[in-house]
Amino acid sequence: MSDDPRQTGEMPFLAHLDELRRVLIHSLVACAIGAAAGWWLAPRVLEDLIHRTVGQAVVLSPLEAFNERMKLALLIGAMLTLPYIFYRVWQFVVPGLFKRERSLILPMSMLSMVLFALGVWAAYGYVVPLVVHVLDQFMTPSMRAEIRVSTLLGFFYNIALACGVVCQLPLVCMALTALGLVTPGFLLRQWRYALVLVFLTTALITPGDVVTAQIVMGVPMTALYFVSVGLSWFVARRKSRAEAIEEAHNA
DSSP, X not given: OOOOHHHHOOOOHHHHHHHHHHHHHHHHHHHHHHHHHHHHHHHHHHHHHHHHTTSOEEXXXXXXXXXXXXHHHHHHHHHHHHHHHHHHHHHHHGGGSOHHHHHHHHHHHHHHHHHHHHHHHHIIIIIHHHHHHHHHTTOXXXXXXXXXXXXXXXXXXXXXHHHHHHTTHHHHHHHHHHTTSOXXXXXXXXXXXXXXXXXXHXXXXXXXXXXXXXHHHHHHHHHHHHHHHHHHHHHHHHHHHHXXXXXXXXX
């Protein structure tokens, strides 16, 4: 058995503070390294995003290009270092958790990060270019688009955040099913309300009242809901099987 107080949780208060200080320092150093990598990656990401969407963007102030590159570098750095930061925070909090809490929180947190990353990737590679392309169809021949870099990135950040949050739906459904708060049958019966909520959400995160853009985003989100119902059924089945085995042992 390990005598490491970080594993046993038997640490005095000042030792906890010292461990927290180390976690914060390591996290800040990781963020700085990630931001440096993000500074190198930011121009390439920005060029690719512009190429995928508007083709050419403009800047209206001398500092705009620098400011937007800095923001993008920080965000890329945060995405790159998030797994390590989570690992350090997990090392700090795990001694105070019960075994069951450890077995639940760790896989759910890892899955949440993966789903959020998939949502951001979907926004970058599919949703934002498609929405911009749909909106371009409303321009007339006498119109000329001059999109600011800051406006384009702000639009991308909003859509990416929304997609990352929406992609948590399977995890939420699985967690609620595991806790016994919902059942797959209940989720399936609520598909009409889910459909309304999906298109209400797309109306909030897409610009203006462009119905086509809402449909473009609403169809994948609807499919994601039914995938969540399937995962809920899988969790419920495993839960029922585990309860049946436990009852057989207790009998």
